[in-house]
Amino acid sequence: MILSKIxxxxxxTTRIQLLILSKTWTSRLADLLMPSAVALVPILLGxxxxxxxxxxxxxxxxxxxxxxxxxxxxxxxxxxxxxxxWGFGHWIQQxxxxxxxxxxxxxxxxxxxxxxxxxxxxxLYSAVIFTGAMIVGALLFQVVxxxxxxxxxxxxxxxxxPPLYGLALLYGxxxxxxxxxxxxxxxAQWVTTLLMGVYFPxxxxxxxxxxxxxxxxxxxxxxxxRSTLLDVPYLSTGWLADLGVLFFYxxxxxxxxxxxxxxxxxxxxxxxxxxxx
Amino acid sequence: MSAIITILDxxxxxxxxxxxxxxxxxxxxxxxxxxxxxIIEQGEFFGLLGPNGAGKTTLIKCLTTLLVPTSGRIVxxxxxxxxQDARVRASLGCLLGGERSIYWKLTGRENLxxxxxxxxxxxxxxxxxxxxxxxxxxxxPLLDRPVETYxxxxxxxxxxxxxxxxxxxxxILDEPTNTLDVPSAQALRRIIKNLNETGxxxxxxxxxxxxVEELCRRVAIVDHGKIIAEGSIAELKRDLGQNQIxxxxxxxxxxxxxxxxxxxxxxxxxxxxxxxxxxxxIFVKDIRQSLPGLMQNLLSHNALLEHVSPANIxxxxxxxxxxxxxxxxxxxx
Numbered sequence: 001m002i003l004s005k006i007x008x009x010x011x012x013t014t015r016i017q018l019l020i021l022s023k024t025w026t027s028r029l030a031d032l033l034m035p036s037a038v039a040l041v042p043i044l045l046g047x048x049x050x051x052x053x054x055x056x057x058x059x060x061x062x063x064x065x066x067x068x069x070x071x072x073x074x075x076x077x078x079x080x081x082x083x084x085x086w087g088f089g090h091w092i093q094q095x096x097x098x099x100x101x102x103x104x105x106x107x108x109x110x111x112x113x114x115x116x117x118x119x120x121x122x123x124l125y126s127a128v129i130f131t132g133a134m135i136v137g138a139l140l141f142q143v144v145x146x147x148x149x150x151x152x153x154x155x156x157x158x159x160x161x162p163p164l165y166g167l168a169l170l171y172g173x174x175x176x177x178x179x180x181x182x183x184x185x186x187x188a189q190w191v192t193t194l195l196m197g198v199y200f201p202x203x204x205x206x207x208x209x210x211x212x213x214x215x216x217x218x219x220x221x222x223x224x225x226r227s228t229l230l231d232v233p234y235l236s237t238g239w240l241a242d243l244g245v246l247f248f249y250x251x252x253x254x255x256x257x258x259x260x261x262x263x264x265x266x267x268x269x270x271x272x273x274x275x276x277x
Numbered sequence: 278m279s280a281i282i283t284i285l286d287x288x289x290x291x292x293x294x295x296x297x298x299x300x301x302x303x304x305x306x307x308x309x310x311x312x313x314x315x316i317i318e319q320g321e322f323f324g325l326l327g328p329n330g331a332g333k334t335t336l337i338k339c340l341t342t343l344l345v346p347t348s349g350r351i352v353x354x355x356x357x358x359x360x361q362d363a364r365v366r367a368s369l370g371c372l373l374g375g376e377r378s379i380y381w382k383l384t385g386r387e388n389l390x391x392x393x394x395x396x397x398x399x400x401x402x403x404x405x406x407x408x409x410x411x412x413x414x415x416x417x418p419l420l421d422r423p424v425e426t427y428x429x430x431x432x433x434x435x436x437x438x439x440x441x442x443x444x445x446x447x448x449i450l451d452e453p454t455n456t457l458d459v460p461s462a463q464a465l466r467r468i469i470k471n472l473n474e475t476g477x478x479x480x481x482x483x484x485x486x487x488x489v490e491e492l493c494r495r496v497a498i499v500d501h502g503k504i505i506a507e508g509s510i511a512e513l514k515r516d517l518g519q520n521q522i523x524x525x526x527x528x529x530x531x532x533x534x535x536x537x538x539x540x541x542x543x544x545x546x547x548x549x550x551x552x553x554x555x556x557x558x559i560f561v562k563d564i565r566q567s568l569p570g571l572m573q574n575l576l577s578h579n580a581l582l583e584h585v586s587p588a589n590i591x592x593x594x595x596x597x598x599x600x601x602x603x604x605x606x607x608x609x610x
Contacts, residue, residue: 005397008397009395009397012391012394013394015391016380016383016387016391019383019387020382020383023382023383024382098377098380098381099373099374099377100377100378100380102343102373102378103371103373103374103378103392103439104395105342105343106342106369106371106373107395107443108363108364108366108395108396108397109394109396269343269344270345271291271292272291272344
C-alpha cells in the first residue's frame with residue numbers, strides 16, 4: 001500500500017516533468033543540436049591544423065582515428081551532464097521562484113519520491129535526446145560508429161546516468177541553500193568539460209588530475225561509450241571492470257546526493273523554512 | 278466543539294547575519310514568535326491579523342511543518358507537529374502564495390491530478406474530487422486550458438482548488454483575495470464562507486480588516502511575534518467600548534501630535550501618512566467633551582486640518598488602540 005503510494009508519486013512527478021519539458025520544444029531542439037555544436041569547432045580546428053593527418057595524429061593519444069566521433073560522444077555526454085545539472089538545479093530554482101516548492105513540501109507525498117520522479121524524467125529525456133543527437137551528429141559530420149557493441153553502449157548509458165543525478169542532487173542541495181544557480185553552473189560546466197575529457201583523452205592529464213578525473217563518474221560514462229562505439233581501449237582491464245566501476249557510482253552517487261539534500265532540507269526546516277525564495 | 282488545533286508556548290527565534298562592515302557579520306537573534314498559546318475549535322472561522330512582519334507567516338509555516346519551532350508544541354487534528362508531519366500535512370489544505378502555487382505550463386486538470394497524487398488520492402478519487410471542485414468553483418471552462426492563459430483571478434481560483442484537492446477539513450488561507458479584483462474577491466469570500474458553514478475549520482491570515490470582519494468569528498491580533506488580543510470581533514470591539522474615536526486628517530506637525538498625546542482626556546493616538554497628509558485616529562472617552570480641546574491644541578501647533586469626523590470602532594481601531602500603529606505599517610525586523 002505504502003509502496004504503491006510512493007510509486008504513484010514518483011511516476012506522476014515523472015509524467016508532469018516530461019509534460020513540462022514537452023511544452024518548451026525550442027529548448028528540446030537546441031538540446032538535439034548541442035553535441036554537434038560542442039564538437040564542431042574542435043573538429044574543424046583539428047582538420048585545419050593537421051589536414052588529412054588529423055586522424056592519425058589524434059590516434060596516438062586517443063586510440064582512434066575517428067576524432068569526429070570521439071568529439072561527438074564527448075559533446076553528447078557533456079549534454080547529459082549539463083542536462084542533469086541544469087535540469088535539477090533549474091528545477092529547484094524554478095520551483096522556489098514559482099512558489100511550487102513550498103506546495104510540494106506541504107503535501108504528504110515523500111520528497112525522495114518526488115526527487116526520484118524528477119530524476120527519472122530527466123534520465124529518460126536525456127537518453128532519448130542523446131540518441132537523437134548522436135544520429136544528427138553522425139549525419140552532419142559523416143561519422144561512422146561501430147554498432148556491434150550497441151547493447152553494451154546502452155548498458156553504459158543506463159548505468160552511467162543515475163550517478164549524474166547523484167551529483168545533481170548535491171548541486172541541488174547547494175541551490176536549495178544558496179538560492180542561486182547560474183554562477184555555479186558556469187563553474188560546474190567548466191570543471192566538467194575539463195575532467196570528463198570532452199575534447200581530449202584524459203591520458204593527456206598529469207597524474208594528479210587524471211586521478212581526480214577518474215573519481216568523476218561522467219569520465220567513465222564518456223569513456224565507456226567511446227570504447228564501445230569507437231573501439232577505444234577501456235580505462236581499466238575491460239568492459240566488465242569499467243561497467244563495474246560505473247555501477248558502484250550508480251549505487252553510491254544517488255545515495256550520497258540524497259543524504260546531502262535531505263541534510264540541507266533538515267537544516268532549512270530548522271532555520272529559515274523550506275521552499276522559500 | 279473540540280479543539281482541532283492546539284498551540285502551546287510556541288516560540289521561534291531566527292538567527293540572522295547582520296552586516297556590520299566589509300566582510301564583517303554579526304549574528305543577531307530575532308524573536309519571530311514569542312510564547313504563542315492558541316486553541317482553535319473544530320468548525321471555527323479564525324482570523325490571524327497583523328501587519329507585515331508581525332509573525333503571521335512564521336506561525337503558518339510552523340503549523341504547516343515548513344518550519345521547526347524553537348520550542349513549544351503544536352497538535353493538529355490529533356497529530357503532533359514534528360513527529361507526525363505527514364499526517365499533519367494530510368489534514369491540511371493550504372493556500373499559500375496564491376496564484377504562484379501552481380504550474381503555469383500545465384493545464385488546470387494536469388495540476389490538480391498531480392497534486393492529488395501527492396496527497397495519495399487514487400485515480401478514481403482524483404476524478405471524483407476534480408468533478409466536485411469543477412462545480413463548486415465553476416472551473417469547467419478553465420480546466421483543459423494551460424494556466425499561463427488564465428487571468429490572475431482564475432489562477433487564484435485554481436490555486437484554491439488545489440488547496441481543496443485532498444478534501445481536508447482544515448483550511449489555511451494566507452491572504453487568499455490579495456490579487457483578486459473586487460467581484461472575484463467577493464465570489465471567493467462567498468465560497469469560503471459556505472465551506473465554513475458546511476463544517477470546514479478555516480484559518481485566514483489577512484491585513485484586510487473588512488475581509489476579516491466579514492468572515493471570521495474569532496480573531497487573534499499578532500504584533501512583534503506576540504498575540505496582543507484574542508477573542509470574537511464583538512468582544513474585541515467591546516474592550517474599546519468605553520472609547521470613542523475621532524479621525525482627523527491634515528498637515529499636522531509632529532509636535533502637534535505630541536501635544537495631543539499629552540492631553541489628559543486622550544487615551545491613545547495612532548498616526549499614519551497618506552501622501553502629504555497625516556491621518557490621526559484619536560481614542561477619547563467622550564467626543565463632545567474632548568473635541569474643542571483637541572481642535573484648539575492642534576491649531577495652536579500650526580496644524581492645517583482638512584477633515585474631522587467621528588468614527589465607528591473597527592478591528593483596525595482595535596489594533597491601533599493596542600499598538601499605536603496602523604496595520605499597513607511594516608514591522609519586519
